[in-house]
Amino acid sequence: MTPRYDLHTHTWFSDGTLSPTELVERAAAAGVNVLALTDHDDTSGLAEAARAAAHCGIELVPGVEVSATWEKTTIHIVGLGFNPDAPALSAGLAELRTAREERAREMARRLEKHGVKNPYEGAWGLAHGAIISRTHFARYLSGQGFGNTMGAVFKHFLRRGKPGYVPGRWVSMEEAVGWIRTAGGVAVIAHPARYELSRSKLLRLFREFRDCGGTAAEVVSGSHGPADTETMARYVRESGLAASVGSDYHGPENPWRELGRLPPLPDDLLPVWQHPDWPERRPPADETKL
Numbered sequence: 001m002t003p004r005y006d007l008h009t010h011t012w013f014s015d016g017t018l019s020p021t022e023l024v025e026r027a028a029a030a031g032v033n034v035l036a037l038t039d040h041d042d043t044s045g046l047a048e049a050a051r052a053a054a055h056c057g058i059e060l061v062p063g064v065e066v067s068a069t070w071e072k073t074t075i076h077i078v079g080l081g082f083n084p085d086a087p088a089l090s091a092g093l094a095e096l097r098t099a100r101e102e103r104a105r106e107m108a109r110r111l112e113k114h115g116v117k118n119p120y121e122g123a124w125g126l127a128h129g130a131i132i133s134r135t136h137f138a139r140y141l142s143g144q145g146f147g148n149t150m151g152a153v154f155k156h157f158l159r160r161g162k163p164g165y166v167p168g169r170w171v172s173m174e175e176a177v178g179w180i181r182t183a184g185g186v187a188v189i190a191h192p193a194r195y196e197l198s199r200s201k202l203l204r205l206f207r208e209f210r211d212c213g214g215t216a217a218e219v220v221s222g223s224h225g226p227a228d229t230e231t232m233a234r235y236v237r238e239s240g241l242a243a244s245v246g247s248d249y250h251g252p253e254n255p256w257r258e259l260g261r262l263p264p265l266p267d268d269l270l271p272v273w274q275h276p277d278w279p280e281r282r283p284p285a286d287e288t289k290l
């Protein structure tokens, strides 16, 4: 049986709602055999996830989803299979968390002017001490009666041009790929259809990503419909990237995006886990002492 891969998921260490143990158990129960935990700009959940995976008999790939900028567009770069203790990567992620903290303070100032009470404390109260994101503000605003759904709160308050929107001070695409590669991992463009780029610009993104050391792009994604998958399949063929697969699962509140339900990759594409850049499985720490 071919293993079932899901290489993009979140826990409450970023903006997901499950603990690493709950996420891993749910993925294993849903038939996922190889799971990457890819929290935004933070790797604190990986140790617990690795313990849970060993317990459930599935493989945990260390991951992270890095917030980056390419030509004024915020893009997300998934890093997979790296050493989380590598200094350039961990220092870079720490800087991104500082930028998030500063952005959150500015978002809170603006939201207060729009009549939201205690937005900073409210949003941090829904986080788990690792990172703060727009998702935490959205959950708080929704709880305060500023919108019935997360989508509505994003649309009216948190998207570009809306009262609570503050652009992030993210890292360049080249630097993010550099951190991941020097930490021994592979870099993957997350959910490419989400960036609303023209087709020619998207192809240029894929080529520049490959030229700076990137390995793959997500072709099958929880945020892609069938037409997006076809488009991204064409662009990985044209750009020479490998293909990745990830649900972008954030928790059971979004039942339309459940674990273990992703379609297979188109047959002719090279899966990222078969690419020569894909890291060898590192033995757990205690095995290396033998």
Ligand code: AMP
Pocket: 015, 040, 067, 132, 133, 134, 135, 150, 151, 154, 155, 168, 250
């Ligand atoms: P940030 O990285 O702080 O800008 O927050 C981005 C996160 O917000 C993404 O990773 C998504 O999980 C979430 N998000 C963005 N747009 C929406 C939306 N329309 N509805 C729900 N969640 C969203």
Ligand code: MN
Pocket: 010, 015, 040, 135, 250
């Ligand atoms: Mn998210």
Ligand code: MN
Pocket: 065, 076, 190, 191
């Ligand atoms: Mn993302």
Ligand code: MN
Pocket: 008, 009, 010, 065, 248
């Ligand atoms: Mn994600």
